[in-house]
Amino acid sequence: MIPIEQKKQKELLRLIEENCRLTPTELAVLIDEPEAVIQETIRFLEQEKIICGYRGLINWEKFEDDWVEAIVEIRVTAQGTAGYQSVAEEIKRFPQVETVYFLSGPYDFLVMLRGKNIKEISNFISNHLAPIDVVQSTRTHFTLKKYKDWGLVLDDHDQDERIKVSP
Numbered sequence: 020m021i022p023i024e025q026k027k028q029k030e031l032l033r034l035i036e037e038n039c040r041l042t043p044t045e046l047a048v049l050i051d052e053p054e055a056v057i058q059e060t061i062r063f064l065e066q067e068k069i070i071c072g073y074r075g076l077i078n079w080e081k082f083e084d085d086w087v088e089a090i091v092e093i094r095v096t097a098q099g100t101a102g103y104q105s106v107a108e109e110i111k112r113f114p115q116v117e118t119v120y121f122l123s124g125p126y127d128f129l130v131m132l133r134g135k136n137i138k139e140i141s142n143f144i145s146n147h148l149a150p151i152d153v154v155q156s157t158r159t160h161f162t163l164k165k166y167k168d169w170g171l172v173l174d175d176h177d178q179d180e181r182i183k184v185s186p
Contacts, residue, residue, distance in 0.1 A: 022060040023052055031060060032069070039073040078173045080165065088117075088133050088162040089140045092126035093148065094155045103127065106153055115143050126158065137161060 022028065027050055034041060034049060043061065047054040064070040079086065093110070097103045103121055110130060111119045118131035130148070134140040140159070149157055166174045 022063040023050070023056055027052065028060060028064065031057065032064070035061075035070065035073075039075075076169050076171055078165075078168075080173070085135060086133060087136055087140055088131065089144075090160045090162065091130045091132060091144060091148065092122075092158040092160075093128040093130060094125065094157075095127045095151075095153045096155055097127070098153060102153070106151065109151055110148065113143070113147060115140075115147075 023031070030050055031046060034046060041049075043054050043057045046061075047057045050057065052060075061070065095103070095106050097106065107119055107121060107128065110116060110128065115132050115134055116130055117133050118129075120129040121127065122129055132140055132143065134143060140161075144157055144159060148154060164174070166172070
């Protein structure tokens with residue numbers, strides 16, 4: 020069976036990205052394709068690593084407060100043609116690393132970390148990231164509050180909380 024046309028694949032991907040809990044039956048109705056075709060298309064997109072996984076977005080700030088997130092900019096000296104790739108492979112193997120991006124600009128990588136506290140993240144950076152041979156420097160930013168993540172608004176404080184002085 021051949022997957023659906025690219026335009027409908029894109030529509031399917033957007034629906035899954037917006038709500039990965041939609042069933043193949045619901046997706047079939049929304050895209051106006053048979054459920055078997057939707058299931059086969061999803062299988063194809065997963066095999067091709069276009070769909071890389073399914074994950075819920077959790078606002079952990081509302082659930083627990085015993086964790087810290089940090090964004091680390093890393094400048095490296097790449098060696099050889101696979102230099103950046105090998106550095107990315109080394110960085111992404113750590114369980115504390117949530118995200119690794121290769122960047123343009125003054126820093127080469129942006130890494131998002133999660134830890135129990137500032138000291139744990141600081142120790143991780145100084146004991147695991149900074150000692151990597153090609154790392155020239157790191158710059159760490161601790162996340163204080165998230166307002167929007169992956170396109171979804173996390174902070175529902177749209178109202179003005181200032182004290183009203185006049186009617």
